[in-house]
Amino acid sequence: MQVFGPNELAADVLNKDLCIGCGACTQMCPYLKSYKGKTSMLFSCTRQQGRCHAYCPKAEVDLDELSNFLFGKAYEGSPLGSYEKVMISKAGPKMISGNFQAGGTVSALMTRALQKGQIDAAVLTDWKGLFPIPKLVTRPEDVVPCASSKYLTSPTVSMLNKAQELNYKRLGIVGTPCQLTAVAKIRTNPLKREDFKDTVGLTVGLFCTWTLDARNLVKYLSARGDVEKIKKLDIPPPPSEILIVTTADDEIKIPLSEIRPMIPHSCSICPDMTAEWADVSVGVLEGRPGWNTLIIRTEKGAKLIADAEKSGFLITDRMPKESFEHLLTAAGNKKVRAFRQALKEGCINNADNGHAALRVNPAVIKGMRIEPEEDHVGHT
Numbered sequence: 001m002q003v004f005g006p007n008e009l010a011a012d013v014l015n016k017d018l019c020i021g022c023g024a025c026t027q028m029c030p031y032l033k034s035y036k037g038k039t040s041m042l043f044s045c046t047r048q049q050g051r052c053h054a055y056c057p058k059a060e061v062d063l064d065e066l067s068n069f070l071f072g073k074a075y076e077g078s079p080l081g082s083y084e085k086v087m088i089s090k091a092g093p094k095m096i097s098g099n100f101q102a103g104g105t106v107s108a109l110m111t112r113a114l115q116k117g118q119i120d121a122a123v124l125t126d127w128k129g130l131f132p133i134p135k136l137v138t139r140p141e142d143v144v145p146c147a148s149s150k151y152l153t154s155p156t157v158s159m160l161n162k163a164q165e166l167n168y169k170r171l172g173i174v175g176t177p178c179q180l181t182a183v184a185k186i187r188t189n190p191l192k193r194e195d196f197k198d199t200v201g202l203t204v205g206l207f208c209t210w211t212l213d214a215r216n217l218v219k220y221l222s223a224r225g226d227v228e229k230i231k232k233l234d235i236p237p238p239p240s241e242i243l244i245v246t247t248a249d250d251e252i253k254i255p256l257s258e259i260r261p262m263i264p265h266s267c268s269i270c271p272d273m274t275a276e277w278a279d280v281s282v283g284v285l286e287g288r289p290g291w292n293t294l295i296i297r298t299e300k301g302a303k304l305i306a307d308a309e310k311s312g313f314l315i316t317d318r319m320p321k322e323s324f325e326h327l328l329t330a331a332g333n334k335k336v337r338a339f340r341q342a343l344k345e346g347c348i349n350n351a352d353n354g355h356a357a358l359r360v361n362p363a364v365i366k367g368m369r370i371e372p373e374e375d376h377v378g379h380t
């Protein structure tokens with residue numbers, strides 16, 4: 001993995017509109033800050049290499065390196081990434097009810113992991129008015145108040161950086177695919193620091209097709225009146241084509257056609273729909289309200305699922321064949337779209353100036369038949 005410094009982070013990510021606001025470059029130095037949905041470099045810094053660049057999920061993401069590190073094999077470009085099993089699930093009878101986005105699987109797993117001591121703290125995402133904010137919780141009962149999806153850019157990973165300084169030893173984190181790409185990069189110890197310790201004990205990934213730029217949604221809502229606090233965002237299944245924003249005293253329905261321009265440019269080069277670098281990944285199961293799709297990827301994930309089921313925190317079932325096929329198609333399509341766009345923008349395997357957002361074996365791209373001009377594929 002190539003690691004550069006803050007100047008390259010600014011040139012290759014911030015100034016190219018590729019920042020997704022994940023917060024991985026913040027809470028480590030005085031120069032980079034995240035404020036109300038925007039990550040900014042306050043002062044310049046002349047380091048040749050820095051954690052800011054090393055952790056960024058939009059700079060020099062070497063997919064082979066991450067896959068080898070987490071799964072012991074090269075990146076294959078398969079739609080769902082590496083996994084052991086795909087099932088469906090929802091919170092079990094031991095869970096208290098909550099403002100769950102779908103089946104409450106994520107809240108159930110984090111509650112159980114804290115209760116059992118598998119992790120000593122969990123990095124979650126809560127609301128602060130109109131903006132998502134990261135939250136560190138240590139008690140199982142503090143997980144459910146953070147339930148529900150904030151379909152907005154969120155500096156969630158900044159809390160992992162902060163928690164590491166607070167000396168937590170086994171952290172759990174719930175994140176979108178880009179946030180968990182940053183977490184996976186962090187775990188590879190990209191700067192080869194001798195004092196490095198991997199303090200991540202559990203990663204729960206959220207499926208993601210796109211998100212919305214928090215600042216743009218806030219601007220949009222503010223223009224419509226006095227909106228101070230969001231309680232829930234929901235995108236009902238097709239053909240509804242709307243985003244429902246539930247506030248303290250209102251329900252605002254926004255056509256998706258008005259929402260799409262708020263999708264960050266960065267999402268267009270994101271090849272991961274199912275959070276491929278997680279121990280387990282969770283999405284909404286279409287066509288069966290109140291249930292999640294659940295992908296178990298690692299042994300640690302499998303043990304947690306078995307224990308959560310046995311202890312009554314989780315209920316699982318077999319995934320219907322047609323749902324699985326739909327999942328494969330959606331995830332595969334996102335990958336192809338993203339690699340095609342990255343090729344078009346010249347930010348994949350870029351050999352010209354030595355900098356790239358993504359690095360992947362050219363054979364993987366060829367296998368996807370993305371109709372690239374041969375010389376665009378470049379070298380890893």
Ligand SMILES: Cc1cc2nc3c(=O)[nH]c(=O)nc-3n(C[C@H](O)[C@H](O)[C@H](O)COP(=O)(O)OP(=O)(O)OC[C@H]3O[C@@H](n4cnc5c(N)ncnc54)[C@H](O)[C@@H]3O)c2cc1C
Binds near residue numbers: 124282
């Ligand atoms: C930006 C975004 C896009 C998504 N897109 C899809 C999609 O295309 N298809 C699909 O099937 N599912 C998508 N999801 C996942 C889905 O909305 C649910 O989060 C998932 O199914 C888990 O449901 P649950 O009931 O188990 O979650 P809950 O038990 O309600 O828990 C939700 C968890 O998500 C965390 N969280 C909320 N917002 C964020 C955020 N912005 N960043 C990091 N963590 C957050 C919270 O901390 C909480 O722990 C998306 C989620 C997000 C945040």
Ligand code: SF4
Binds near residue numbers: 009013020058
């Ligand atoms: S680490 Fe995250 S917040 Fe920082 S520049 Fe990269 S994408 Fe943006």
Ligand code: SF4
Binds near residue numbers: 020178209266268271
């Ligand atoms: S589409 Fe990718 S880059 Fe965009 S928010 Fe989702 S995971 Fe992050």
